[in-house]
Amino acid sequence: MTRLLSQPLATLDVEQSTLRVTGDVGMTAAAELAAAGAKWLETGGEKAVGFDFSGVEKASSAVMSVLFEWLRTCKRHHIEVSAITLSAPLERLAALSELDALIHSPALTE
Template sequence: MTRLLPHSLIDLEAEQNTLRVVGDVGMTAAAELAAAGKKWLEATDEKSVVFDFSGVQKASSAIISVLFEWLRTCKAQKIAVSTIMLSAPLERLASLSELDALIHSLALPL
C-alpha cells in the first residue's frame, strides 16, 4: 500500500489497482485529493481500477466531485473502472442527488 496524500484528516491510498479514500473530505481537501488521485491515474500502468470510498463516513458533494474528476481522468487515459464502492452516507447522497444510477453505470470497462 502506498499513501498518496499526506493529510492529517484524510488518507488516499493506492494498493495494486485500487484507490482508497479514508476520512471525511471537505471542500478544502477535495482539490488536493482530486489532484493526487489524478496524478496516480496518469502514471499507472493499470488497465482497470477500483475506487473505494467506503471509508468516507461524511457525505459531501466535494467527494462526489473528486469521483467525477477521477472518472474523467480514467476516460482520458483509457482506464476501465471496474468497481466504485461508496460508503452508506455517500450512497444516500448519490441517491438523493439522483446520481447513483449514473455512478454505478460508469463502473464498466471502456
C-alpha cells in the first residue's frame, strides 16, 4: 500500500490498482484528494483501476465530486474502471441523487 495523501481527517492510498479513500472528506480535503488521485491516474500507467470509498463514514457531495473527477480522468486517459465500492452512507446518497445507475454502469469509461 502506498499513501498518496494524508490529511488530519482523510487519507488516500493506492493498493493493487485501487484508489482507497478513508475518513471524513470535507470540501477542502476533497479538492486535494481529487488532485492527488487524478495525478496518480495520469502518471501511473494503469489500464484498469478501482475506487474504494468504503472507509468514508459520512456522505457528502464533496466525496461524490472526487469520484466523478476521477471518472472523467479515466475517460480522458482510456483507463477502465473495474470496480467502485461505496460505503453505506455514500450508497444512500447516490441513490437519493439518482446517481447510482451512473456510478454502477458497466459503460463508465466507454
